[in-house]
Amino acid sequence: MLIVADVHGEAEALWRLDRRVPLLILGDLINMIDYRTNDGIVKDITGPDFVDTYVALRAAGRWQESQAMWERFRRSHDPAELRARFTERVIAQYEEVCAALEGLEAYVTYGNVDRPDLLRSMLPAGARFVDGEVVEIEGWKVGFAGGGLMSLNTPGEVDDDTMRTKLDALAGVDVLCTHVAPALPSLAGDVISGRAKGSAVVLEHLLSAQPPLHFFGDVHQPQATQWRIGSTVSRNVGYFRATGRGVSLPARHAAPAAGG
Numbered sequence: 001m002l003i004v005a006d007v008h009g010e011a012e013a014l015w016r017l018d019r020r021v022p023l024l025i026l027g028d029l030i031n032m033i034d035y036r037t038n039d040g041i042v043k044d045i046t047g048p049d050f051v052d053t054y055v056a057l058r059a060a061g062r063w064q065e066s067q068a069m070w071e072r073f074r075r076s077h078d079p080a081e082l083r084a085r086f087t088e089r090v091i092a093q094y095e096e097v098c099a100a101l102e103g104l105e106a107y108v109t110y111g112n113v114d115r116p117d118l119l120r121s122m123l124p125a126g127a128r129f130v131d132g133e134v135v136e137i138e139g140w141k142v143g144f145a146g147g148g149l150m151s152l153n154t155p156g157e158v159d160d161d162t163m164r165t166k167l168d169a170l171a172g173v174d175v176l177c178t179h180v181a182p183a184l185p186s187l188a189g190d191v192i193s194g195r196a197k198g199s200a201v202v203l204e205h206l207l208s209a210q211p212p213l214h215f216f217g218d219v220h221q222p223q224a225t226q227w228r229i230g231s232t233v234s235r236n237v238g239y240f241r242a243t244g245r246g247v248s249l250p251a252r253h254a255a256p257a258a259g260g
Helices: 011-015 041-046 048-059 063-075 079-100 116-122 160-168 200-209
Strands: 002-004 023-026 106-109 127-129 133-137 140-145 175-178 213-216 226-229 232-236
Touching (some): 011 079, 023 213, 041 048, 106 140, 160 200
Parallel strands (some): 106 127, 140 175, 175 213, 213 232
Antiparallel strands (some): 226 232
């Protein structure tokens, strides 16, 4: 199987993947803002000047100012019209990404920028939306817990209690897949933005349940891509929009290397 995360609208790279193996996507299929170029849905709606300033504030760690800037923009527009404009562009990106999944055996969970209900409804035949459940894939028992950390109250964010309930249902898996990183500085810290994006609940689960393998995304430029947490090998599968690559895990009848 091949495991990717943070597709962020990069449908062309999905088309180039090996279509003979199962594909696991660990969330964030649409691109709100590419912080390397500032391109994305937010730029399409707000314009380049707004998004350039917004990104600069976030890069400087001025989170409250960036949030206040967004709130001013939101309040200056009709809420229904603004939602409709975002939804139109989200649907367009999901259409492109989901077209690239046609004919694949794919398992898709969601991240913080996703619209879970919309994503679920738009996946093609053969692609399965997975969240809080265990699926056997190539001999591996794989558990999925989608969703991002609470920040802006977007549909793709989940609170700690919800995440804990999902993870409790996944005890005993061989492979745990989440969108969010565990709350370890080396795995959760982004070296570009300086921001830490890690879940204490995911870390607690890894320490108690100790699945052999844990894969995640969300952190685009991590300090470290892999860490051992007790007996669990926890690995960031990478920023797919930038790399076009994922992490391969051989079928269970072959001996896997630790962490893929």
